[in-house]
Amino acid sequence: MRDRPLNAIVAVVVFAAMMVGASIELQAMRDRMYPPRPLDEDSLYIQSGPMLRRLTVAYNALAADLYWIRAIQYYGDGKRRLASHARVPDPPPMIAAATSDAYSLLYPLLDLTTSLDPRFNIAYRFGAVFLAEAYPSGPGRPDLAVKLLEKGLAERPDKWEYMEDIGFVHYWYDHDYRAAAEWFRKASLAPGAPWWLQSLAATTLAQGGDRQSSRVMWEAILQSSEVGWQRQDAERRLLQLRALDQIDDYQKIVDDYASRAGAPATDWAPIIRARSWPGTPADPSLTPYVLTGGRVTVAQSSPLWPLPDEPQRADSRPPS
DSSP states (O other): OTTSOHHHHHHHHHHHHHHHHHHHHHHHHHHHHSOOOOOOGGGOOOOOHHHHHHHHGGGHHHHHHHHHHHHHHHHHHHHHHHHHHHTSSSOOHHHHHHHHHHTTTHHHHHHHHHHHSTTOHHHHHHHHHHHHOOTTTSOOOHHHHHHHHHHHHHHOTTOHHHHHHHHHHIIIIIOOHHHHHHHHHHHHHSTTOOTHHHHHHHHHHHHTTSHHHHHHHHHHHHHHOOOHHHHHHHHHHHHHHHHHHHHHHHHHHHHHHHHHHTSOOOSSHHHHHHHTOSSOOBOTTSOBOEEETTEEEOOTTSTTOSOOOOOOOOOOSOOO
8 A cells, every 4th residue: 555656545535535425415315205214223323423423524514414304304203103192181101101212312313413513503402492392292301402502512612592592491391490590691691692691590580480581581582583493482482371371360260150150160151151252262372272170271282282381480599
């Protein structure tokens, strides 16, 4: 090999690189024409980011795109496979246990994506949402969502959006308001961070857990976001909070009727007649509320279902 002319060596290296690139592009074309079957543990042979970077050499960015597409496909496939179970109230233990299996490769795929391209902004932010979402919308792993975002912060320590997203995960999914407030505070100190983050941190710490604090957070995200999906999510969350307020009001009416009737209300008809309402009350999406066992809830057909868990009021002491 030492005696081989330099030009020949360069030609071999270039040819090998072209073959790697061609194979990646061919795989991308194949995936478009013949969508891959759901991934399983045996199909993800390489789970080491550094090893995959060495294998893809100069094609790291292209490989990252392919793994990101595969992560989205895998996440969507998991949601589809669990869709039939999502509508089942109080799913049996076997169905609940299947949740983690349905998304078991999601974090490894996102980890590989961001190892191939450590500055893949969308993969960090979208991926964190995918990981944090509870059953049936995701694996319910806010810890892995934070881990992924912290990986992004290690690459870009001044990225205030990642700090905000970590605060968001702690707030909405963990209901750890002290941790959320601290991350919002850190984000507010980063260069270029918007002014409202500091106010949001203070509000979260003082009122963490009540709906007003949630509204402040989502309204701030709605006003500041330049990403369409994030604005839409904020709008939906604000509608959910309005639905929770409406449910409180309707529940008082239902409870009052039950007290006078001596039995729980089983449907809306007698209450509608007694209150002279024009019809069944509807949630902010205009889907009628459901009355089950004397409790007012959103219908499973509503785009607002399922409503978020009602958070508990946070400890108002400063974070340690």
